[in-house]
Amino acid sequence: MDWFPIVAGAFKVLALCTGMFYAIKWHYDQGKKGKAYVKDKRALLRAGGTVAAAFMLSLLGLGLVAFALLRMLGNDLSFP
Structure with missing residues (x-):
């Protein structure tokens, strides 16, 4: 072996x-x-911005859901 x-x-x-x-x-x-495959730079930038915005919104939503779930379960979320 x-x-x-x-x-x-x-x-x-x-x-x-x-x-x-x-x-x-x-x-x-x-x-x-x-x-030649990049014909419209404006459309490419718009699509990239849309993807970035969707990612940030989903990240914010996940953080809020996690915060609410932890608070509902009784975890102490205050700073020392």
Whole structure:
């Protein structure tokens, strides 16, 4: 059983190196194509802002629900 960590480690390194190679190659090929896929910068920024706003609202909602649940269960939430 002493050979298993060596074989598993070698397989892991090989798989990660192969994945990194193809990821770098894909990004390099996308860069050679140019920026034809970004046609409307305003729409891209609007979509990014919408996603960020939705994330912040869901984070705020989760915090409020957690605070209300902890208060309902009787936890002491006051600062010392």
